[in-house]
Amino acid sequence: MEIRATDPESDLARRCLSAFADELRVRFPEGFDDGDLVAARELVPPGGVLLVATADRGTGLACGAVRTIAPATGELRHMWVHPDARGQGLGRRLLGELEAHATTLGLTTLKLGTHAVLTEAVQLYRSAGYAGVEPYGDTPHVHHWFAKQLTQAADAP
Known part of the structure; x- marks a missing residue:
């Protein structure tokens, strides 16, 4: 399995x-409207990124995005794992x-918001240090609204 930055306008990104x-x-x-998806232009560097996890044949198994919302502050959006790939640590x-x-x-x-019915997402974010x-x-x-201070690469051991 590979996770890589993907053009948000690509067929793979659109499928995910x-x-x-x-x-x-x-x-x-209350349902969901595609108009609530972040515009593709916000998910390309230097302002953002869309990551897609793919299986051997290029099948999209997961996606997630980061977009810049203020200086030094980003927002996590559209985090999703295919139901068949859940429970394996991919999220x-x-x-x-x-x-x-x-x-x-x-x-x-990094900030993020999530819906009350997405209990597995709330659990993941809390366990990953989001407050x-x-x-x-x-x-x-x-x-539910969360945020996390990120460790800069230079600060990492």
């Missing part, structure tokens, strides 16, 4: 983001890769 949106339409009581691995990419974009803080914060935006479908 469509699967993400399709799942949220089912899981969110945690993807989250680590997103954090590493965020530091290369010069971000020192609850006051709401910071008007992102729809958010009940």
Whole structure:
């Protein structure tokens, strides 16, 4: 399995983001609109990145994005793992890769919001060191707000 930065306009990215949106339409009581997805232009360096995890044949198994929302502050968005790939640590691995990419974009803080029904996401973020914060935006479908200070590559052992 490989996790790599992907053009957010590519077919692979569109398939992953469509699967993400399709799942949220089912899981969110209020539904989900594709208009709530981040614009592709926000998910390319130097302002952001979209990562996609692929299997041997290039099948998209997971995706996640970081976009810059303020100086040195990024937002984690569209984190999704295919149901068949869950429970194997892929979400945690993807989250680590997103954090590493965020530091290369010069971000020192990552924020995120998630829906109350996504209990597995809340658990992942808390276990990865994200702490609850006051709401910071008007992102729809958010009940839990989190943030984490990132360790810069130069600070790492």
